[in-house]
Each structure stands twice: as C-alpha cells, then as structure tokens.
Amino acid sequence: MWALRRASISLRLRGFSAGTSRACWVKLTTSKVEDKPGIIESPQISCKGSLSFKTFHSAGQTSFNSIVREISSQADSKSKKEDDDMEYELETPVGEVHDNGGEDVELISEQDSSYENEGVEDLNTGQKLPDAEVDSTEKESQQKGIRSELFKAIIRIPGLSVNSVLTKWVEEGKELSRSEISLAIHNLRVFRMYRKALQLSDWVEAKQTIDLTEKDYASRLDLIAKVHGVYKAETYVERIPKSFRGELVYQTLLANCVNENNLKKSEEVFSKMKDLKLPVSVFACNQMLLLYKRTDKRKIANVLSLMEEENIKPSLFSHKILIDLKGKYKDIAGMEQIVEKLKAEGVEPDIQIQLALAKQYASAGLKEKVEAVLKEIEGGSLEENRSACQYLFTIYADLGKADEVERIWAVCKSDPQTHECLAAIEAWGKLKKIEEAEAIFEMMIKKWKRLTSRQYAVLLRAYTINNMLTKGKDLINRMANSGHRLGPVTWDALVRLYVQAGEVEKADSLLQKAIRQTQMRPIYDTYIAILEQYAERGDVHNAEKIFYRMRQVGYTSRLSGFRFLIQAYINAKRPAYGMRERLKADNLSPYKAFMVQLAEVDAFRRTSVSNSLE
Template identity: 50%
Template sequence: MAKRQIPLFNRVLVEKIIPPYKASAGILHSEKITKWNYGEVLVGSAACDKNGNSNSMKNADTIVLSKGHATELGHGDKKSNCFYLEGSNTTSSLVQLKSYSCGPTSLKSFLWSRYLSSQAGANSSDWENDLEDGFSDLEVPPGSADSVDGSGKEDDEELISEVGELEEYDETEESSLDPGDVEGNQDGVKKGSRRPYSQLFKIITETPRRSVTSALDKYVEEGKPLRRAEISLALNNLRKRRLYSMALQFVEWLETSKKIELGEWYYASRLSLIAKVHGLWQSEKYFQKIPESFRSELIYRTLLATYAAAVNLKKAEEVFYKMRDLGFPITSFACNQLLLLYKRANPKRIAHVLQMMEKENVQPTAFTYKMLIDVKGQANDIPGIEQIVEMMNEGLEPDSQIKALVAKAYISAGLKDKAEATLKEIEGENVQENRAVCRFLLPLYAALGKADDVERIWNVCDANPHIAECIAAIEAWGNLGKIEKAEEVFEKSPKKWKSSSTYYSTMLKVYVDNKLLAKGKELVNRMAQSGCRIGPLTWDAVVKLYVDSGEVEKADSILHKVTLQYKIRPFYSSFMAVMDEYAKRGNIHNTEKIFRRLKEMGYFGRMKQYQTLLQAYVNAKIPVYGFRERMKADNMYPNKTMAAQLKDSYASQNTIISELLA
C-alpha cells in the first residue's frame, strides 16, 4: 500500500519547478533560466520563520529554494526534484512568490519582481474566473465618454494606430473632442491647448457619403494642400470620433486619386481600418496584397494590434513570433499589445511578457504602467499598485490619469481616506490653475458620494466648459442620482455640441442607468431629428435602453439593422446585452444566433460569450452535448466556473440516460 504524504508541523514539502525551454507563444528566450531556483509547495499549510513569524505558505505557493534552507529528497542515487523546508530555517524573503508567478529574474528591477507578476495571484483567483473581456479605463480619464461607451470594462479597443506611426494612447478616448488634448504626429502637428483645425476632416464629415469623393477631388483641384500632416490630422480626428468607415473611404480615395506617394504608413492605416470596418478576415486578405517591400515592422505590429484587439490569442502570438523570426526589434508598443491581449485572455502570461521586456531591455512606457495598475486594481491588490507607483517615481512621474486610476482602485477597495488624499493631490494647490484635471475629478468625487465636491469642481468649469468636462459632469450627476443637474449641464451646452453623438450618448446612459426609459426614448427621438450622426457609442446606449425596458426583441432588431443597413460594427457590449437577456430567458435559439453574430463581427476568443451561451442551456434545462469540444475547436478552454457548470450538466445528462435505460 502506497504511503501518503503527511504534512509535519512547521515543515512543508516542495517540488522544484523546471523553467520552460521556450514559452508556447515563443516569447521567452531559448536559454534556460538558471539564475533562480524555485519550487511549488505540494504539502503543508503554514510555516514559521526562526523568529516565530508566520510565512503563511500553503499548497500551490511558489517559493525560492536556497542552499542551507532546503533539504533535497531522493531514493537511492536518484534525485526526486523534491525538497522539504523547516520553518525555523526559512525567512520571509523566501516566501515571496504566489501561485501563478514564473518567478522573478532580477531583484533590482521592481517591474519584473513579485509585485507585478505574482502577488496579484493571491487575491485574484475569483477575479480570473469572472474575468470579462474588457479593459477598463486605460489612457482614458474616468468620466470621459469612454466610460459610457461599452468599451470600458467590456470592449476596450487596441492602442491607436495613427498614420505613419503607431502611438500609444487608447482609441476609445472619445473625450478627444476636448480641445485640451492633442496628440502630435511625426510631421509636426504639435500638442497644444486647441485641437488643430482640419479642413479635410470638415469636408469628409459634412459631405453626404456618396459625394465625398467628388468633394475631395474639388479640394485638390483648388490647389489646397494635401500634405502628410494634413492627412494625418484628418485621419486622427476621424478615428477619435470612431468614424472608421469615413476614414477608410478617405484612405481609399488617397490611393485611387494618385495624389500622394503610398508608403508603409498608408498600408498600415488601411490595414487597421479594414479590420475595424470589415473584420479580421478582410484585413488578412488585404495584408496578403501589401507588397513585400512594404511589409515592415510597422505593418506587422499593426497586424499584431488588430489581433490583440480581437482577442485572437493564437494569431497574435503567431504574428509576434514571426516578427522575431524576421529580426524586427522588440518594441514597447508590441509588448504593450501582448500585455493587453493577456490581460483580456490569460493574465497568467503577463509575467512572461515582463520577463521578456527586461531581458530585451525594453523600457516600460506610461501606458505599460497604467495597464499594470489596472490589472492590480481589478484584483484589489492595493499594495501592488502602491509599489508600481513607487517604482514609477524613480524614472517617470505619475500623471493625472495614473493618479486617477489609483484613486479609482482605492474607491473600489473601500479605502476612502486614501482615495480622497489622492484626489487632493490631483487637484494641486489651486484647481483653478490646474483646470485640466477637472474631468478626472468629477466622476471620482461622485463615486465617493461627495456631491458638494462635484459642485465645487464643476463651478471651476461652468463659465466656459470644454465638452469633456461637460461629459464628466453629466456622468457624475447621473451617478449621484441628480438627474435634474445632469439635464441642466446637458441643455446649457453650446449648440454645436448637440451634433455630437458622444454628448447625447452620455445623457442617454444616465437615463438608462436610472431606469428613466421614457426620457431615454424621447432623447433618442431628439437625436434623430437633430441630424446627429449616430455611431456605435449611441447604438450601444439605445440597445441597452430597450433591453432594460424588457423589449429585447426590439433591441435585437436594432442591432440587425445597424449591421446590415448602416454598415456599422456595434460594440461587443451591445451584442452581450441582448445575448445575456436571451440567456436569462433560456432562449437557446436566439442566444446561439447572437453568439454566431459575434463571430461574424470578428469578436473571437472572449470567455464571456461562451459563459452566456452555456448559461442559456442551463436555464433552459437542456443537456449540453460537446460543449468542451466546441470550445476547444475555437482554441478556448473553460475556467473553473464553467468547468463546474459543465460537470453538473454532464451529471444530469447521465441521470437522464440512466432513467431511459432503466
């Protein structure tokens, strides 16, 4: 009879972990990691160090092995890769790695240490199981329109790919309508207090779709400039407003008009826009048409960003590995794309990317830090966030957006005192002179329930507000349940803003969140009458409005018409709102229909849609046959929650079969 391994008091059994020769994604170097020895606790629940302090070791923890502290076990001359540690010989420095860390490769750099790649694992198991696909507020002020567009925690998009250069800021920043935020481009359009005027942008947006080509031809015939800077500015403005189909039409005109020389910047921009408008399949076809001489690092990282945005884990990793095979340098942009991808699809792999960045000497950018803070925030790992900020202070001062993310994490964790202190730090000594931070402060004070502070900050902006400040104020008053104040801000805004779908959508979301469905429908009618261009952001709010009013069939019909008639790609969250409602009702036919549409729209590799589909079968009390195999075919694997549901489903199926055969 085999002997069982029995944990002894103050002693644990550890199995040494053999580092992988190369990660499955190909992102680790081929050299084996021999710098550290570390192991996983097999048996044992706790250990005390020589001073009597508990190190709280438990099964599945990963710890550093050190000579003199660990005794190797063996059988005869054979080594077993197993060790035992006595608590009296351990120190707190040994017990530093939690369950899913690969182990640090350096103690010098905090980024690659346990704080980023491991400690969250102790707090985030439930979060991993329930992880939805979105990416919260990175590169977006909390309270900008992004927080109302469905792309926040559910469907964030990839880092923007600008004409000629892929910049690292989030495409979901609808608040870019605010003249106080301008991203430059390589042709010299500088950041400034006001967004540069683009006549091309005005022509494209104000001309009927069928007449845009002739209007652009006329623009050139009149001898007006068609320089790279002007093209970049127009495209940037179109992207910021999510007018992707217009941007693609403009880019296609650039080629057919033969007024400029096509370069890699052109192919990269068109590749990105095709993915947004027509989906991955069409973008892959276009990639094959790009001349080999133009398939530079820029083209490949654009393709990488496209797959990362679609959460297509397999193809994104293939592109990254291909880039390495071609000898392209590993850039912070490419690494950030992998971090975004793994953040959504497999958080355990984040540690691999961080290790690779250190090994290749790729410096983290502000976006990298924001992403890692967001990861820690979702896991409620406050010590981890504070360590990241401390590390940033050594070389990169945290900006207002980073501080806003930290404050939001404090609020989520219930640490109101720390949140308030952070908000005061954001304000500075004189918020009147530091007005740019108001759009960050408004929603955060609202989240703390501080109506007086919301009023105080809004008074700073009230006399001459920017659109982003108005959007933040509408959202803040809505979160506080003060609908009249939100309406007051909305109604007193300049007339020109009333043509902004973002502005309408913010107010519409307030009505939806507060169950004011009649007012919401009235606002939708006002939008239609105003001639406002309605994009995915607005349709998302409209769909949720009808779902919340119990009219899911109407919401479904709207999604269908938007896709077919207006050639718009609705947000992932729009589909999921309808799918969730069908699943609650146990309506398998319509749940499967939405699941199929998600794939047709290019929304692959997201666990949420599989969870919802499975829930539809559970609610309908219908056996689920071959669901694991179905997921495997899509390169998806059930998490713990789904695995438990499938196990229960299979058990009920066996019971039914047994009853039939009895």
C-alpha cells in the same frame, strides 16, 4: 520562480510556438498590422522553438522582478470568486467611443474642440496612432488643432462622398500635397470619422498622389481595422509591399486585435512577429498584458517572464496594468510598493497611474487614501489644473460624492469644454441626479447649437443607468428630428434601455433592424447585454442565435461569450453537445470556474449514479 510558467494550460508566451500559429482558426499567410510609434528594440527572436532569451542582468529592473514574482503567485492561487472575474472588462473612459466604423456624418461646430484637446490616441494605451508621415511644421499644426481646408470641405456637406469632394478639389486646381492630406486624415481621426478617413486614404492610394511610407500603410491598416474589422485588415497586409511590412505594420494589427479582445488573433499576430524575427518591444508586451488582463490573467506571468528575460524595461503603462492587478487581488501594500519603487527610480507617476490607484483604493473602501490621491491629482488649484477636472468628475461620482462633483462643475461652468460637460453629465447620471445632467446637456445645445450623436449618447447612458426608457426614447426622437444618424454607441445605449426594462426581444429586434439599415458593426457589449438576458431565461435558441451573429461580425475567441452561452444551457437544464470542441476550435483555455460551469452541461459527464450502474 514563475509559478504560472509551470501551469499546464499556459500559453508559453516565451515563444508562442509555431504550433500555436498552426492551430489558429485563420492561418496568417503574411501578417497583421497595427500602428503604434515609440517601439523599443530588443534582442532578435529565434525563428524556431521558443524565444532565445538573454540572461537578465539589469540592476534597474530588480524591483520589477520581485513584483512580477508576487503577481505570478497571486494569479496561481486565485479563489473561485476571483477566477470568475477573469473575463472581459468594460473599460470605457469618459469621452471614449468604440471604434466600430459606424460613424455619424454630421457638421461639427467650430467651437467644439474637445476632441482636438484629447488628441488622436488609442484610449487603451494612451499612445498616439500613426497618421501619414509629416514634417515638423505639420506636426505643429496637428498639435495646435488646426483644421485643414480639405477636412473642412469633406465635412461641409454631410451627404457628399469623399470621392466627389476630392474630384472637385482637383478640378479647381487646389493643392493636394502630403501635408494637406496628412492633416485632413489627422482631423478626421480626431473626430473619430474613420470611414471618411479611410475613403480619403483609398483615394490617395488608388491615385498614387504621394509616395507612401510604412507609416502611411500602418495608418491605412489601422483605419481598415477600425471600419471593417481585423480580418479585413489582415488581408490588406498582403497588398503592402514587402519592404514596408515592418514592425510598425504588425504592431498596428496587434493593437487592433487586442482592442477587439480577440485572443486568438492577437496571439497569432504575436507569433507571426516572432516568425518574422521582429524585435519584441515594450509596446507589444503591453498589448499582451492588456489582453490577458481582460481575458485570462493566468497568462500575464508569461509576458512578464518574457520581459524579464529579454531585458525589456517596463513603461508607465506596464506599471499601471500591474497596479490594476494588485488592486484586484486586494494587495494594497503590493500596489503601493510599485509606486514607491517607481518614485525611487526617479519616475513620477502620471495621472493614469494616479487614477488607477484611486480606483483600487475606492474598491477596497480606503476613502482617506482615495481622497489623498485625488488631492494630488487636483493640485494646488483646479483653475490652474483644469485638465484634471474630467477625471475627478468620474472618481467622485463613483464615490457617491455629489458635493464634490458640484464643486468641480462650479470651476468649469463659466467656460466649459465639451469633454468636461460630458464627464459631468456622466457623473450626475451615476449619482441619479438626472435634472442636473439634463441642465448641462441643454446648456451644451445652446452653446454649440448642434451636438454630435456621440454627445447625445452620454445623456442616453445616464437614462440607461437610471432605467428611464421613456426619456431615452424621447431623446432618440429628438436626435432623429435633428438629422442625426444613430451610430453603434447610440444603439448600444438604446438596446440597454430596453434590456433593463425587461424587453429583451424588442432590444434584439431593434439591433437587427439597425444593422440592416445602417450596415454598422455593433459594439461587442451590445450583443453581450442581449445574450446575458437570454442566458438568464434559459432561452438556448435565442442565445445561440445571438452567439452566431457575434461570430458573423468577427467577435470570436472570447470566453465571455461562451460563458453566457453555457449559462443558457445550465438554466435550461439542457446538455450542450460539442461545447468543448467549440472552445478548442477557438484555441481558448478555460479557467477553473469556467470548467466547473462547463461540466454542468457536459452530456457525457460521469456521475455517482452512472458509476454504480457499470
């Protein structure tokens, strides 16, 4: 029934065994944390052996059963070309920034409310991140985008530390209530100022200003993971009182591990949750689906099997992942079947599912179907459905439809929101219409006076796509002259500019200089861009150097890094001693095409000549 369940290399997610936890690089002594509300309870997990499953009887899930069976068989019969795609995927929606802790400390224009329109959410899952515990009045303030006075004081003077602001705040006798602290942390999260939010959280915990709840601890854990990485977050768990180390804390850590595509750590956390007899929720399963979608699609059926036998009802996000998978397998009929059965159960597909459909239709060359979905997203009138514009920019740009991008911009340009401007700049960049992208950027400068470096980075990416190194360097100088600090997103774009210009050594040097000067944690893909170029050259020495630096900052247990490293050895025509042991140490299960690649650099592989000499 479940083809992948029989695969010899499967993880047996039905009960990530205790052996899996013991084999991990860093043994969990307590647990991990990750925030995500809205957890659905399910039967308890047995502490020994595999998960204690209940018989699956839910009639409402019959359609889901047939879908996951098909996905199992499809994943089990992948071609070599498709196996090659079982790797890390770069999925960066418009406006998303990578949570790497390196942020820009800068004044924020009062008119720039784009982030507040987005809300504080994990852009991989669309689920809200936990701030401190708040009452209904405070929630209403957050939803309306109200900024706390404490938040304004923190960002008013960019160079002033949060501790200094708080000390002065208390000395002046101003109120420092739970609601004020909660709203300030929420505001800082909205603007991705995670380091300052963590400093505020540090102060609150040290001063014991308020009584902390599990949600407060989970929120703090999330900030630690975003600023310092999941390994630092893991050590913080031991400091959390045992009574507050609950499901929310562990799911917070799980989601951060998945966000970093850290296969081993994610599986460790999932195993730890089982050992602690925490319920298996749809959120935790979605996180593992997302992880395996990016790293090893063969393991997806194990998660689906778990959901089936534990009677865990899939969410819309679960279905979005399945639609993406069906699309990658070119199973358009199966993809449409998922949507139809959702509708039959009275569930209307949300915009994320519609976008997934449009993306896969476009990939399959089904332009009429793409346009039909886009019309649904657009609705009767774009003027009345402005929230759809930022998504439509992206899809129409991917389709090469400059006239449609222009039509949508005509709706927005009289009173544009920041996120619409950024989406339009990105779209024009993809369409190689740099003048149009630059015109919107200049309009933003006039309208909002001072932009953040992340907003500069969108135009910088457009220059990167079009291999415009000179323009890119000019924009970086303009940022520096405006007093901006360059964060991970900006450095990523600059590195790619040099890489595409064939100056990989310069890109490497710039990145190392940036790390030394800013103490930032670069984006994973920044390293990969450099590693890939060294691999193409067969430069084993520099490839190993970059690979080592990636591990130093916590980017471990990822097949994509190993894949490029091995390619360097292949291109250099050199054997790679101990590579299998290195993979085993990271608890990685290579897919078929990867094993073929690995065999090419095996120093002890048997050949027809060596056999004949025996």
